[in-house]
Amino acid sequence: MTLYDSSVDGAQLRDPDEPGSNMEPVESPEYMRMSLAAAMTLGFQPGLFYRNAKLYCINLLLTYKEGCAARCSYCGLSKSRPGTPSGKSFIRVAWPAFSVENIIQKIAERRNRVKRICVSMLTNKRSIGDTREVCSRLRSSFDIPVSLLVSPTVMASGDLAAFKSAGADKIGVAIDLATPGLFDRYRGNAAGGPHRWETYWKCLSDAVEVFGDGNAGSHFMVGMGETEKEMCEAIRRVRDMGGRTHLFSFFPEANSVLSDRPQPPMDQYRRVQLARFLIDGEINRSDKFVFSDRGQIADFGLSGDMLEKIIDSGEPFRTSGCAGYDGEVACNRPYANSRPGPGIRNFPFRPNKTDIKRIHKQMTRPGATRL
Numbered sequence: 001m002t003l004y005d006s007s008v009d010g011a012q013l014r015d016p017d018e019p020g021s022n023m024e025p026v027e028s029p030e031y032m033r034m035s036l037a038a039a040m041t042l043g044f045q046p047g048l049f050y051r052n053a054k055l056y057c058i059n060l061l062l063t064y065k066e067g068c069a070a071r072c073s074y075c076g077l078s079k080s081r082p083g084t085p086s087g088k089s090f091i092r093v094a095w096p097a098f099s100v101e102n103i104i105q106k107i108a109e110r111r112n113r114v115k116r117i118c119v120s121m122l123t124n125k126r127s128i129g130d131t132r133e134v135c136s137r138l139r140s141s142f143d144i145p146v147s148l149l150v151s152p153t154v155m156a157s158g159d160l161a162a163f164k165s166a167g168a169d170k171i172g173v174a175i176d177l178a179t180p181g182l183f184d185r186y187r188g189n190a191a192g193g194p195h196r197w198e199t200y201w202k203c204l205s206d207a208v209e210v211f212g213d214g215n216a217g218s219h220f221m222v223g224m225g226e227t228e229k230e231m232c233e234a235i236r237r238v239r240d241m242g243g244r245t246h247l248f249s250f251f252p253e254a255n256s257v258l259s260d261r262p263q264p265p266m267d268q269y270r271r272v273q274l275a276r277f278l279i280d281g282e283i284n285r286s287d288k289f290v291f292s293d294r295g296q297i298a299d300f301g302l303s304g305d306m307l308e309k310i311i312d313s314g315e316p317f318r319t320s321g322c323a324g325y326d327g328e329v330a331c332n333r334p335y336a337n338s339r340p341g342p343g344i345r346n347f348p349f350r351p352n353k354t355d356i357k358r359i360h361k362q363m364t365r366p367g368a369t370r371l
Contacts, residue, residue, distance in 0.1 A: 025065045025086050026097050029130040029137075032119075033061040033086075033095040034103065037334050041113060042106040044098060050340030053348040056115040056324055057147075057331035058107060060134070061095055062127050070123040070153070071193035072176075073186040073257035074221070074250060077122065080192070081256050091336045092251055100134060104141050111142070115324025118172075118331055120149040123194065127151065128159055132166045139167030147172060147322045147331070149219075152203035153194050160203075160210045170322050171207040172246065174219040175200045178226035178234040186224065191257075205241055213242040217322075222272050223250035223264030227295025232275050232286035239279050246320045247276050249345045251337045263338075266362045269345055270317065271297045274363075277316035278302075314351035317359055 038058045039045040049055075067085025068077045075081075076090045086097065107114050117138055121127040135146050148163055149172040160171065177183040180197040187195040200218075207216035218238050222231060235245045249269045252259050263269075275297060278284045288301035300307055310316060321331030334340075334348040342358065351359065 025063075025084075026099075027064050028062040028127070029100065029133045031063060031097045031099055032103060032134065033063045033090075033097045035059040035061075035091070035095055035333075035336075036093040037336075039096055039098075042103070042110055044102075044106065045096070049334050049348075051349065053332075053334040054113075055332060055334055055348070056113065056328075057322065057333075058103070058114055058117045059120070059331070059333070060103070060118065061090065061120045062122050062124070062130055062134075063097055064122065064124050064126060066124065068122040068124060070151075070187070070195060071191050072195070073191050074176075074224070074253065074261075076253040076256060078256060081253070083255070089253065091333070092253070093336070100137060104138070107142060107144070114142075114144055115326060115328075116145050116147060116322055116330035117142075118147040118149060118322065119168075121151040121154075123151045123153050125154050128154060128156075132162055135163065135166040135168050145169045145322075145325055149174060150203065150207075152199045153196070155203065160207055164210055169211070169215060171211055171216045172219060172322070173200055173204040173207060173216070175204070175234070176219055176221045176248075177224055178220060178231045182224050182226060186258075204238065204243055208242040214244060216242070217244035217246055219246045219248060221248045221250050222269050223261075227291075228268065228272055228275070228297045229286075229289075229291045229295035231272050232279065232289060232297070235276050235279050236286045239282070244280050244320075245276050246322075246331075247273060247346075249337045263345075266343070266345070267364070268296075270359060270363045274300065274311065274316045276320065277310070280320070283310070311359065311363075312356055314347065314356055314359070317347050317351060317355075319346040319348055 037055045040047040041055045063086055069079060071080045072078050076088050081088060119131055119134055121131050131148060138146050146168050147170040148168045177186060183197040184190050187193050204216060204218055220234060238245050250263055252261050279286055284301050289297055290299035292298045319329060319332040321329050324330030332348040338345040
């Protein structure tokens, strides 16, 4: 369990379980966990990004001694996963904790590198008030937009409006699964968890109403047993209600319930990425696509020349996330769902010609639908 020790500089980390340590687990709202990429960006931890990628969003996570009450089968923070709550990895990497005071100081020192801040809740009743407090404190310190990734299960009527009053400008709702059956299997009753499909969709709809068109969206994760058609229908549902979709590829967290599950085939993920780009950008609707008997995308309903131009731009395969104050994606989460290397799934930068050539091969491998 790696925690920030307030008695030393913010870049220093100590293990409270080490011999002679009297540290207690730190908690929000005074402390927040931070993605490894964000810790590197702010100089809390040393390190270099593969191909000199840049992160422009500081991703923060609430933290409590009791952890998260949810039991999502694929999540590193799941109550079902062995280990202490503060020591669990999340989205493939460690999330060390730092004081909010030090976080604000580091952001001030690197103001030109930060275009957005994202605060993620846990399924914990305390997270409602703490999210408001942290959001308000960040907004009073900087003119930097703040997004909130919320947990609908613990929210009540009026919380979204309160978050907006605290200064948040965008809301994320991690529905993750494309169908109600898969949601229940991996997040709901069948997994022993508290989440409900209807609750998540209702929260997303309410968030669009409170924050406006394009200022609320959902995370979806490819590779959980859904067909490409089912995922496209879920993405279209989000767009039709005024939201946007941020897409992930499943990645197995060590020691989680799904630690042995493989990632989805690359051709499948590339097709869904392209579909999301077309649907979210209102270039074409999924009901104009052609699907095979297995629910695989066989045709995107566009001319070959137009589709080639879109693929060659590389844009569909970049990380989809909240934009910064400059209108460009800030929350690009470098290598969050794949290891650095040629097998990048979400590009945190514009793909070059070599990348585009590889993407074409990935989309047309033997046995895959030819585009």
